[in-house]
Amino acid sequence: MNTIRSASIAFLFATGLALAAPPASAPEDVRFTDPDTLAWSAVPGADRYYVYLGSDPAAGDAACYRFGVAATTTDLPDIPLPGRQLYVLVTGVNDDGEGPFGPDSTGTARVNGQPCLDLDGDFLPDNRDNCPEAANPDQADQDDNGTGDRCDPNTYDFETDTPGNRPAGMTQLGGVNGTFVVQDTAGDRAVRYNGGTGQHDRFDRVMAEAPFLDTTVYLDVADTPGAASVELWSEGAYGWAAGGGVIVQIRDTGELWFYDRIHQSVPGVAGPVIPTEGRLRIRLVKGAGNTSEVHVDVRSGEAWSESYAFFPVADDHFYHGRAVVLADYLTGARPVLRATVVHEFPAGLLTLKRDPAWSTDWKLFQRSPAGIADVPIRFFHRIDQQGRAQARLVHSVGGSVLPGFDWADHELPLPAAPGGGEGELMLASVPAGGNYDVELRMVRDSDGAVIAQDALLELAVGDIWVSGGQSNMSGYSGNLIGAEEPVDRVHLFGNDRYWKRGTEPMDSGLDQVDAVSSETPAHSLMLRFAKEMEAASGVPQAVIPGPLGGTNLYTQWQRNEADHDDRNTLYGSLLHRALLQNDPNPPVGFIWFQGESDAGRSTEQYETDMNRLIAQYREDLGNPDLWVLQAQLGTYQFQTDLEAWLSIQEAQRRVAAADPGTAVIPTADQPRADSIHFSVEGYKNIGVRFAEAAREMVLGELLDASLSVVNARRIGNNRSLEVEFDGDVTGGEATLFRVRNDGAAMDVRSVAVSGNVVTLALGGRLDGAATVSYGYSTLPVRDWLLDARGTPVPHFREFPVD
Known part of the structure; x- marks a missing residue:
């Protein structure tokens, strides 16, 4: 064995023993011809060479440095500085394999524990290749992080x-x-x-x-x-x-x-x-x-x-x-x-990842049919030795721990990560209820010390409602005097894309993210509706609003068929807000108040448009059983064409009558703040009615929340007709009705009510094709037909008379 020393660096090389097909020996006279160039003699049978570098010959730590060198020289420009020892081994290679290192100073054959490999074929040894999985001879590394661009996921x-x-x-x-x-x-x-x-x-x-x-x-x-x-x-x-x-x-x-x-x-x-x-x-x-x-x-x-x-x-x-x-x-x-x-990772030791796409303060998770939801907890951490993350779930009020959700129930081992790491804990099967706080802490294993803590506040599991429409869903009460008081168990995903406690104005335009629905409304029906549902269901409720005043259904609430959640559209913006929650359980329902801007379209047109909207949201929200609550238009002081108004109200009635998952909510009797929008008190009352309809339809309560006309027939030698409802009614006045005989208007002289039947006395004989309509008024204070709860019956237009 020979030793060559140059610039205080030791290089060892040896002759080898003969082998079969690969080269039988190692190169002789390995030497530096200048400070950066290594040379050696040719080996019989070799057509290329591998060069290995190591620092401790006794440890046999030589690792591949140059791969497939065709000549008998190579440059070593980045060798260690003078004062450090290293040794060089060169092997001959041909298509049949690699030759030996040769024996060490004791005559023992050296073992090649780290043979040269080039799995990606770029003539760079894998141990020196910044992307050994893909050929990249240029070793491009844009961010200088040691991982080649072809392999860098970033x-x-x-x-x-x-x-x-x-x-x-x-x-x-x-x-x-x-x-x-x-x-x-x-x-x-x-x-x-x-x-x-x-x-x-x-x-x-x-x-x-x-x-x-x-x-x-x-x-x-x-x-x-x-x-x-x-x-x-x-x-x-x-x-x-x-x-x-x-x-x-x-x-x-x-x-x-x-x-x-x-x-x-x-x-x-x-x-x-x-x-x-x-x-x-x-x-x-x-x-x-x-x-x-x-x-x-x-x-x-x-x-x-x-x-x-x-x-x-x-x-x-x-x-x-x-x-x-x-x-x-x-x-x-x-x-x-x-x-x-x-x-970059945050600088703190423990930082929760707050985002509506998984978990953040005040977020409400939709409960599953089994009444539970999974709550993901994601976080960044920094820890200088092995530890663990622990989470527990406590009631926001009182701080008591939910059974099965204490520290020991949810743990995640953490390796040492002084430069930063990420983790996730899943709180599975959290029961419907709340509000809850999620407490997260990081514990060091060596001594059990709690070294960092963080918390998510006021989470809940319950029901989510999305809301759309125009100004009477947004709420244009003109002021907030006597506003509905908020409660902690009603949550809101606001236009600013933050979860929070539900507070009027629920459709606030402050810090609006999607300009497509930007406006500045006041009090709405939404908070009172959600409060009533929370009280009736016993679980927290949330609203995700997205209405915009002055919008029509047939052009401004259309779905972009190429991009359903296109946030430039009202439909897509509302859909995006719901899908953003990344919730495996879809929203339970959709509340809708709209139609004023569609007056002038036929009943059939609006009915088609509304059925389309309902079907599309059921499809895109992933809930074919999505409950739909739609308001029927109220009164409009300056509406001169009441037939146009009744046409939309009739379409709204028909949609609900044909779909057992849809209800219509009358609003005509509620006080207004102006010619068309309701007062604070009016919106509160409408919110109650929405909740009553949901309680009956969704929760199965027997409320008879909204009656429907079911039949109309001629009596008394065709000089009167009876209008039958599916429940008892009171009230009624003649000017609210219109009766047509072969298209001609007939005089309605009086109204009599008995149980669920309203009898109209007419000023002539019904001897042709007849229809009856109800709801002709521009004022909310009228002697409306009321059900047993004091709610007006839905208006209807051109209901056929038998």
Whole structure:
């Protein structure tokens, strides 16, 4: 055995014993020809060589350093510094295998415990390959984290994608456009992601695990014309009517721009021109309070020039998104070669991931038919040695622990993670009820010390109702005097995308996220409805509102068939809010107050439109048994065409009569705050009626909450007719009725009521095809037909007379 020493570094090599097909010996006279170049003599039968480096010959720790060297020299530019020992072994290789290391100084054959492998065929040994699973001879590592771009789950390397296809793990937003795909722009397979028009694309693989995480985006862009826009903390919503995000844009001129987008509000600030190299590092850093900062760094050789551009975010509380999106703004698109997204762990020892998509304060989980729900608890943690996370469930009032939900019942072992880690505990089968607090703590195993704690507050398991329609669902009472008092067991997922205690105005426009339903209403029916349902059912209730005043059903509540939860639409925005909850149990019901803006359409048209809406929400919410409560129009002081008004009311009655899962709620007698909207007291009363209908239909209570007309027949030599209801009624006045004989109006002279039958005396004989209608009034104070509970019977139009 010979030893060569150079620059205080020891190199050992040896001749080997003869073997069969592979080379029989190791190279002789391994030597440095200069400080960076290693050389050796050729081995008979070898057509290439493997080079191994180690630091302790006795330990046999030689590991592959160079793979498949065709020559008898190789460079070693990154060997250890002088003063450290290492040894070099070279083996000869041919197609039949690898030759031996040879014997050590005692004559014992060295064992190759870490043979050279190159499973991906890129001529880099796997132990030195930053992506051993896929060929990447250039070892590109955009974020310098030691994992090659082709293997880094945080990196999108478009140059390895197939031209003509959208990259895997990306979702297009905003319609269908086949040009927003990977393009081979120069015909040289230097492919890149080339934007089209009218779409955004979301990086699905790098969704953040919580809002407001510090986010770094590494971006390589082509030095070509066009704009490239990256939207951070994005909700992934395409279009101006919804969502928001922090946008950094490279203009056609190479100039940087910053935009602070909150749906239709997009103030911009200009920055410097980027260097032609085109590699950027965008750092979005959460600051104190509602502030954040955007830093844009540029690559200068092997180093970063930090804060080449700086943009402050003065108010970030509108941002709820966890996505990074390549957005299409302006015309033309600058091709993107590669993008890496990194989200930083929070600095604290234990931080709950609060988000409506899993768990957050005040969230209500829909109970299953078995009366339970699973509650996921997700968190970040930092711990310097092995420990465990523990969770328990306690009543928000009093703090008593639910049986089966104490610390020992829900534990998760945690390995040491001083740099940060993630965990999830599932509280399975939480019983309907609440409110509950989830307490989370991290315990060190070595001494049992509790080293960090956090908590989710006021969670509940109960029933969720989505609400839609126009202004009388939003609630335009004009003021909040005498407003319904909130209770903790009624929850609200507000327009600001936060769960909270339900409080009027339930449809508040403050910090509205989706501009499509932005307005500023006052008191509604929703809180009183939910309170009544909570009291009747014994479980907490929640409302997810999404109405908008002045909207019609036939054009403004249409579903976008290409994108059902399109947040630019009223239908899609409401659907999105419900689906965002990621709840395996769909909402129990849908409450609806609308139709004023459809006056003028026929009964058949509105009936068709309403049946379509109900069927679509049942489909998209995943609940074919979704209960539907729809208000019947109230009175309108300035409605001169009462037939048009009655046409919509009749359609609403028909929808409920034909669908056992749908109810209609009369509102005509309730006091108004103006010509068409109700007062605070009126909305409260309507909320009670909605609840009565739900109690009867959903909870099975025998309330006779809303009567229906069931028959009309001629009597008294055809000079009178009887109108029959499915329950006893009182009241009634002649001017509220219309009777037609072969289309001609007949005089209704008097009304008599006996039990469930109303008799109308007519001013002529019914000798042709006859119909009867009811509900002709522009004022709420009339002698309405009332059921035993004092609720008016639903209005009807052109009910056929036998």
